[in-house]
Amino acid sequence: MTRSLSVAEASDLIGIVYDASLEKNQWASLVGALIAQCPGHVAAVVTFEDARWVSSHVPTLPDGEHGAQISELMEDVEKGDVAQPDDLNDTLFHRQPLEIGTLYSTRRIFSEEEFRNFEGYKATMKPIGAGHWTGTHFSITGGRRAAVMVVENDFDETPKDNARVEDIIRLIAPHMIRANTFARALSMAKDAAETYSAFIDAIALPMLIMTRDGQFQMANTIGQRLLDTGELVQLDTATNRIALPETQDTAKLSHAIAQAQEDGGPHAFQAFASDTSIAVCVCPYRPALAFASEIDRKLFKGQQLFAVFIGAKPQGDVSSRLLQDAFGLTQREAEVCGGLLGGRKPSQLAVEMGRSEKTIRNQIQAVHEKVGVTSTRDLTEALSVFRTVGAMFAEDGGAA
DSSP, rough: OOOOOOOOHHHHHHHHHHHHTTTSSSSHHHHHHHHHHTTTEEEEEEEEETTTEEEOOOOOOSSHHHHHHHHHHHHHHHHSSOOOOOHHHHHHHHHOOOOOOOOHHHHSSSSSHHHHHHHHHHHGGGGTTTTEEEEEEEEEETTTEEEEEEEETTTTOOOOOOOHHHHHHHHHHHHHHHHHHHHHHHHHHHHHHHHHHHHOOOOOOOOOEEETOOOOEEEEEHHHHHHHHHHEEEETTTTTTTOOSHHHHHHHHHHHHHHHHOOOOEEEEEEEEETEEEEEEEEEEOOOOOSSSSHHHHHHTOOOEEEEEEEOOOSSSSOOOHHHHHHHHHHHEEEEHHHHTTTTHHHHHHHHHHHHHHHEEEEEEEHHHHHHHHSHHHHHHHHHHHHHTTBBBBBBBBBB
């Protein structure tokens, strides 16, 4: 008979998810809680590359010889010493496509006879008493993925309540995705602050981190504002890929990433959106991952990430839309800000824009407060960082 989670148990488990995402030994307390909630099972966070099992994080192993067997197998897997037939995973994902946050249950997908006859089961699961499992992926990056799995312990005769296990996985799946994204953003932001401190200068540029195939990983605060408005840069939530409003500009972005991957240098191009132009610079992003979890280090091992910066060309106006998104300016404040950056005085702006000089000065004050400066000179210096992106252009207007 299935024992449902109480409201208190569910609340505690969700809290543990967020706490565990920030632990030094990431997810350790969550795995321990899952074992306590699911008698007769072993819980683990597992990293895969395509169909191949790369590593497991099992903070709490069974006692005695069984625990020693699991530990030995995990060590051999990490060394690459274990042959891993991929028939089980290939069949699994053929029947139920690979998606983040989806619940997978081998008892639902395979018959008992079919499951036990897979070569993958015989090679890596049967020797350590690992039976049917229930789990979900909380991170997918290129060909690598991380999953939380609750596995039946065939060496333990305790009755298995698999319906309860499924309820628990469904409960924690969306929270693990959110918690993992938050924890990763924190660790990468620390790296970004060190790696790009000289480049970003006093005011951070809009920065997006993505994989070779355009999968979005994180953004700094200003970059996230651009994604939220969707005017200059867009995020396809279905595929988690970054795109620009114009199809040809998205193609340019892919080309710039390919060039940066090939030669390791920055590559820039001009893109168009909202009746304005922006400069886009792509360069390799090599986080030290000193603050990252062991799971993220395995997920990103061998993969190259790229930083995408949004700015303006060295000459000409800074995009009004960019100023609005980056600093939360109103359209009129952005117009005034752009005019100041172009060297025009308040009296000139008043005439050009058909507003009183007092109104213009009030809007200038609002711009100063939102950008965090106290004078037009400071404003010009602070926003000059946007033109560092355009500085990557060749003199003939092409990408450097």
